[in-house]
Amino acid sequence: MADPAPLLQVEALSKNFALKGGAVLHAVQNVSFSLRRGRTLALVGESGCGKSTTGRMILRLIEPSAGSIRLDGEELTAATAARMQALRRRIGIVFQDPMGALNPRRTVGASIIEPLLVHRIPASEHSDRLAGLMKDVELDPDFARRYPHELSGGQRQRVCIARALALQPELIVADEPVSALDASIQAQVLDLLLRLQAEHGLSYLFISHDLSVVRFLSDDVAVMYAGRIVEQGPKAAIFSQPAHPYTRALLAAIPVPEAGAARVQPLEGILPDATQLLPGCAFASRCPSAMPRCQASAPPLFELPGGQRSACWLNESAQEAS
Amino acid sequence: MEPLLDVRELRLSLPGGGSVRAAPVDGVSFSMARGECVGLVGESGCGKSLTSMTLMGLTRSLPGARIEGQALWDGRRPAGAASAGPIDLLALSERSMLQYRGRSVGMVFQDPLSCLNPLLRLDYQIAEVLRRPQLTDTGQRAGLRGASLKQRIIELLDMVGMPQPEMRAQQYPHQLSGGLRQRALLAIALAGEPELLICDEPTTALDVTIQAQVLATLRRLQQERQLAVLFITHDLGVVAQLCSRVLVMYAGRIVESAPTEAFLRDPQHPYSQGLLASLPGRQQLRSRAGHERLYSIPGSPPRPGQFPPGCRFAPRCPRAADVCRSSYPAMQASAAGQASCWFPGAAADSRPASSAAAVAGEQR
Numbered sequence: 001m002a003d004p005a006p007l008l009q010v011e012a013l014s015k016n017f018a019l020k021g022g023a024v025l026h027a028v029q030n031v032s033f034s035l036r037r038g039r040t041l042a043l044v045g046e047s048g049c050g051k052s053t054t055g056r057m058i059l060r061l062i063e064p065s066a067g068s069i070r071l072d073g074e075e076l077t078a079a080t081a082a083r084m085q086a087l088r089r090r091i092g093i094v095f096q097d098p099m100g101a102l103n104p105r106r107t108v109g110a111s112i113i114e115p116l117l118v119h120r121i122p123a124s125e126h127s128d129r130l131a132g133l134m135k136d137v138e139l140d141p142d143f144a145r146r147y148p149h150e151l152s153g154g155q156r157q158r159v160c161i162a163r164a165l166a167l168q169p170e171l172i173v174a175d176e177p178v179s180a181l182d183a184s185i186q187a188q189v190l191d192l193l194l195r196l197q198a199e200h201g202l203s204y205l206f207i208s209h210d211l212s213v214v215r216f217l218s219d220d221v222a223v224m225y226a227g228r229i230v231e232q233g234p235k236a237a238i239f240s241q242p243a244h245p246y247t248r249a250l251l252a253a254i255p256v257p258e259a260g261a262a263r264v265q266p267l268e269g270i271l272p273d274a275t276q277l278l279p280g281c282a283f284a285s286r287c288p289s290a291m292p293r294c295q296a297s298a299p300p301l302f303e304l305p306g307g308q309r310s311a312c313w314l315n316e317s318a319q320e321a322s
Numbered sequence: 323m324e325p326l327l328d329v330r331e332l333r334l335s336l337p338g339g340g341s342v343r344a345a346p347v348d349g350v351s352f353s354m355a356r357g358e359c360v361g362l363v364g365e366s367g368c369g370k371s372l373t374s375m376t377l378m379g380l381t382r383s384l385p386g387a388r389i390e391g392q393a394l395w396d397g398r399r400p401a402g403a404a405s406a407g408p409i410d411l412l413a414l415s416e417r418s419m420l421q422y423r424g425r426s427v428g429m430v431f432q433d434p435l436s437c438l439n440p441l442l443r444l445d446y447q448i449a450e451v452l453r454r455p456q457l458t459d460t461g462q463r464a465g466l467r468g469a470s471l472k473q474r475i476i477e478l479l480d481m482v483g484m485p486q487p488e489m490r491a492q493q494y495p496h497q498l499s500g501g502l503r504q505r506a507l508l509a510i511a512l513a514g515e516p517e518l519l520i521c522d523e524p525t526t527a528l529d530v531t532i533q534a535q536v537l538a539t540l541r542r543l544q545q546e547r548q549l550a551v552l553f554i555t556h557d558l559g560v561v562a563q564l565c566s567r568v569l570v571m572y573a574g575r576i577v578e579s580a581p582t583e584a585f586l587r588d589p590q591h592p593y594s595q596g597l598l599a600s601l602p603g604r605q606q607l608r609s610r611a612g613h614e615r616l617y618s619i620p621g622s623p624p625r626p627g628q629f630p631p632g633c634r635f636a637p638r639c640p641r642a643a644d645v646c647r648s649s650y651p652a653m654q655a656s657a658a659g660q661a662s663c664w665f666p667g668a669a670a671d672s673r674p675a676s677s678a679a680a681v682a683g684e685q686r
Contacts (some may be wrong), residue, residue, distance in 0.1 A: 046529035061596075152622050153366075182365035182556060187600035187618035194615070209529065212603030216616060252536040255559030257601055261584035264563055266538045267531035270499050 005073070006015035006034035007203050008058070008171060012286070023275045028083050029227040031067070035220075037170070038197070040204040042214040042235075044250075045224035048271055051138045054224075055207045059091055060084055071171070071251045085092075087121055092164030096176035098156035102148040108159050109144030115166040133162040133303055137192060154185035158192065175207045190217060211254055223247045226272055226282035229301070233308030243310035243318075246283045281312070289314060323394045324354035324408060326550050327377075327518060332391035332412075333377045334369075334544055336384060336626075343388070346372050348540035348574035350391075351653075352656065354518065361565035363555055365597075365623060369574040370554050374520045377411065379419040397426050397517040398457045425457045429518035432523035434503035435584050438495040444506050445491040449473045479480040479510040483539045501532035505539065512543070525560060537563050547628030554663045559603060562586060573624050573634035580659025588668060590661035593619070593635045633664070641665050 015028040028050040035041045043051040056062040060076060069076040071087060079087060095101045095120065102111050112133055113126050121129070134141050137158040148156055159179060164172055174193070178186040189203060190213065196202060208214050214221060222232035231244035236283065242248045252265040269286035272278060281287070284294040293313055301309040302319040331349050338344040340385060346580040347369045354360055364370045376379050394408035400421040429662050439447060452474055467472055477488035482505040484553050486637045495503055504524055511519060521540070525533040536683060541564060544551050553565055561568050570578040570593065578591040589595045598604060599617035621638045624630060632649050636642040645664050656666040 023483050046531065154622060182514045183558075183597055183617040184365060184600050185622060187602070187616045190602065191618055211530075212601070216602035249531060253530040254603070255533075255537070255557065256603055257558035257562050257586060257598065258604060259562070259583045261562045262557070264530075264534040264537060266534035268535065270501070270532075 005119070007037045007072060007206070008035040009068075009070040010034070010054075010058070011068040011070075013054065013057060013069065014065050015050070015057060015062060016238065019275065025274050026227055026277055028057070031224075031229050032228075033229065033232060035171070035203050035205060037203055038201045038218065039198070040206050040218045041220045042206045042208060042218035043059050044208055044211060044214050045221050046209060046250075046271070049224040050227040051207045051209075051224050051233050052175050055093075055175050055205060058171075058173055059088060059093055059203065061268070063094075069263050070222065089167040090170050092167070092169040092172045094157070094172060094174045094177045096179050098108045098160045098180070099148060099152065100161050102152065102156060104148055106147075107144065108139075108146055108148065108151070111148075111159060111164060112144070113161045115163060119167055121167075129166065136165060137162045152185070153181055154188055157181060157189055161189075161192065161196070165200070168200075169202070170204065171203045173205045173207070177206075178213060179208065179210060186213070193217065195266070211250065212240075212256075223250065223313060227274060228282060228311065230283065230312070231308070232301070232309045233265055234306065237306050237308045241308070243291050243304055243308055243315050244283075244312045245287045245314070247310075249286075249288075323355075324398050326356045326358075326395070327398070328353040328392075328408065329377065330392040330394070330511040332373065332376060332393065333371055333389070334381055335388045335390075337386040338627040340451065342627055343364065345627040346574055347376060348629070350471075350571070350574075350576055350625075352569055352576060352579065353623075354552060356397075357544070357550055358567065359544055359553060359565045361553045361555060362563035362571060363558060363561055364571035365556055367623060367625065368571045369626070370571050371522055371533050373571070374429070374552065376520055377652075378423055378427060378520065379411065379414070379416065382416070387416060390631055395422070395426065399426070400457055400462065415534065424451060424511075424516070425514040426516055427518045427520060428511035428514055430504075430507050430511045430519065430521045430524045432526050434500065434507045434527075435495060437507055438503060440495050442493055443494055444479070444498075445472070445475050446678075447506075447512040448478060448491075448510050448513050451510060454514075479506070480514055481512065481543065482506075484509065484510045485680075499532075500528055501535055504528060504536055508536075508539070508543075509548040513660075516549070518552065520552045520554070522554045523556070525552075526555070526557070532561070540564060557603065558586070559652060570597070573629055574626060575634065575662065576653075577635065577663070578659060578661045579653070580604075580657070580661075584658035587658055590656040590666040591635075591663050592622070592639045592641055592665075594661075631660075 005295050011032045013028060013031045017025040017027055019025055020206055031054055033041060043054060045051050053062055057064045082109050109130055113130050116126055130144060131141060181189060206218055214313050216237050221238040222229045225246045231247045238244045242251055244254060249267040255264050267286055272282050272285060280295040281298050284290045299313045301311045302315040303309055304315060304318055330351050330608055332347055333345055334347040335343045335345040351375050362370050372381060376389060381387050382389060389412055393411040395411050396408040399409060449471055452471055454464050456463045475491055476487045479491055484490050484505050525536050542547055555561060565582050568580060568582050569576050572593050578594050589598055596619040600619060602616060619638050624634060630637055633646040633651055635645040651664045653660045653662045653664050
């Protein structure tokens with residue numbers, strides 16, 4: 001689309017895992033998206049849809065099976081180990097469970113400066129950088145000497161965010177960073193993420209199952225189902241005129257904490273078996289509008305007005321003449 | 323009519339460090355009518371799960387646990403139990419409690435995988451309950467055997483919306499998806515035909531579309547069977563779907579009790595207001611220009627054993643005054659419900675401590 005130089009450009013990314021007994025699990029299939037500088041792209045979907053696998057492939061924590069990942073024009077999938085190590089300075093990652101992501105035997109300060117050691121930043125800079133990072137995430141400097149178990153969940157996640165920021169990255173992959181936090185603490189961390197983005201010009205690839213959080217934080221949204229992106233586009237379009245039946249079902253299933261909220265609409269059925277490659281649309285078995293054609297062939301992403309794209313045969317007629 | 327369950331000043335205290343005792347549940351009172359669905363909400367560590375476990379007699383074996391208060395039960399009771407007036411569940415011996423647990427009061431926990439025995443088929447796990455004598459409205463009934471046992475298992479699985487119940491009954495827990503496991507657990511809880519079902523975060527581990535399936539099932543069961551449900555959750559969206567009344571817990575106490583609709587429209591306690599304001603789900607599509615921030619309650623909840631004197635929310639409260647820091651406010655009527663706050667009311671009335679106190683003073 002009309003975007004000259006996205007920071008991150010992912011094209012036709014796929015990941016297959018070999019299972020015992022020769023079966024193949026198609027975790028991510030043909031996923032493409034781009035992320036502009038200073039913006040937030042949310043990857044949303046339910047458990048097992050492939051969103052976390054996609055996020056990890058960006059850092060090559062999981063090796064892609066096929067496809068291309070370009071950071072600022074440079075192909076990551078072709079980078080040597082040494083080059084990749086250098087490129088990882090530009091990408092930070094924050095995980096869902098901060099307790100699991102921190103070494104329990106290391107002080108908070110030691111965890112935050114670990115990336116500086118790995119990337120051989122002169123020791124003379126460490127204490128200044130640590131102080132700056134802790135200030136950035138609004139943690140009391142005294143916490144540097146404490147251990148993760150002495151902190152609350154929200155404080156631990158701030159430590160993980162500080163560590164992700166240590167090498168002054170341009171891109172942060174945030175995998176469910178607020179899902180394990182209580183509502184009042186979640187709001188604090190979301191605000192922190194927004195402030196850091198504004199101050200440091202960060203781009204976020206924000207992976208979440210929580211559409212209300214995504215609605216608050218993101219600029220663009222990509223909805224994944226069974227390893228594929230079924231719909232993507234600007235946040236406002238996705239939430240106000242969802243084009244794909246799965247996006248509509250997902251939105252209708254969210255219980256909204258408002259007086260007089262509509263009853264949530266259950267979506268019957270479960271995810272298809274990811275070891276079977278279906279010829280048709282993966283959502284067809286649960287889709288209220290499925291047609292015979294949907295079982296037979298998989299729809300491509302159709303371009304819709306307003307920059308939205310949807311992989312549903314129903315959108316074929318609505319696509320923009322190109 | 324007497325409430326089905328009337329909880330009065332329930333208190334659970336456990337040994338803290340040294341001579342201190344911590345009370346994660348500290349004077350909880352509420353009642354439930356027959357067929358009523360009540361949401362008990364609060365954040366991690368507020369004592370909501372321990373409240374329900376204490377009601378079920380599951381905390382009495384904790385080392386050093388001291389349980390005070392009453393939980394008056396006015397539902398079905400086993401033959402031979404004192405028949406006049408409500409029975410205090412907390413005063414029952416462990417042996418007597420067995421007669422109630424699972425039969426008068428059923429329970430569904432958050433994590434279905436750790437509640438189901440991985441080595442046993444579903445039909446066996448449901449049959450465990452059905453083989454025991456059942457309590458019914460007309461008294462005791464012998465446990466089921468043989469064909470009637472089998473039939474009842476299928477009926478129960480069908481009732482909770484399990485597809486292909488005959489086939490599923492013969493499967494093991496690992497063969498079921500998360501949503502189906504949660505339904506299996508619900509079937510086990512309903513096998514004892516309880517009048518009250520306590521659900522502790524039953525949908526938290528589920529995806530939203532699956533959560534919606536389970537919520538629809540619970541709503542149908544509650545209406546069809548006149549089941550009273552105490553629904554413990556941190557998710558106010560789920561409460562809005564299912565519960566007619568909501569109890570908000572903070573630091574071991576209930577701080578607000580109100581009909582759900584009124585609560586969502588006009589919460590009275592500053593904690594409830596902060597909680598609702600911090601939910602991104604309540605924000606409509608808002609522009610990011612100008613960096614609109616999400617409201618967040620400053621600080622974090624106190625831990626049991628470190629509760630401040632006076633109102634426990636005072637250190638985080640935008641309208642805390644001297645009185646808040648020195649004495650705990652009693653529950654008092656406020657709008658459509660009750661709140662335990664010296665200055666309850668609309669968030670718009672929230673102003674610096676001194677003027678809020680002055681306004682409150684004028685109103686009296």
